Amino acid sequence: MIILLDNDTGPSDFINQIIKDYSHLPKKAEDVRKGAFYHLESNLYVLFTPLLPGDNYSSLEDFFEPKVLQMKYNGKSFDKSNNHDSSTTFGKDRFATYIVRENRKTIDFSLFKPILDSIIEIKKHFINLHPSK
Incomplete structure (x- = not known):
């Protein structure tokens, strides 16, 4: 399961909660937001919309023309x-x-490629953890 979130201030409470619940994550929210994706547990991943050059925040809508x-x-x-x-x-x-x-x-959904590439990386990560699935 992949939780896809805007990389803005909206999921702040969620980020603070996963920092508290998952010790392997960075300890600061701004550092968590810089990561491509995080494996939380079992088959659970969180993926933030990629930051665009020069921006501190991004949302799914930023990837539309x-x-x-x-x-x-x-x-x-x-x-x-x-x-x-x-x-x-x-x-x-x-x-x-x-x-x-x-x-x-x-x-034209081609601007979504960075998000789709991250989903492919998550799939590869999961397969490496669970080769028989």
Whole structure:
């Protein structure tokens, strides 16, 4: 199982909890966020969205092309913040449901390669730990 999280301030409580629960992780949240992925236990991994050059934070939406992020829904623009003005913008849930799902056949997902590469590395790591599975 892979838990994929935005690499921003959103999962701060989660990061602090896994630091407390898993002694093999770095002791500082900012160091945890720099790692590609972490094997927590058994078949449980956590993967953060990769940090982009020059940025201290990243989210899944950062891996979409700008033209996808600029698509309108009911005349509203996308706002990835949790505190968006719903009268003029829409959030992540509507973005996933009405923009990504509805346009999945035409969206170029090639910018997601770093995330997919990390998933492949997790699979390799798991196979090395459990060669018979």
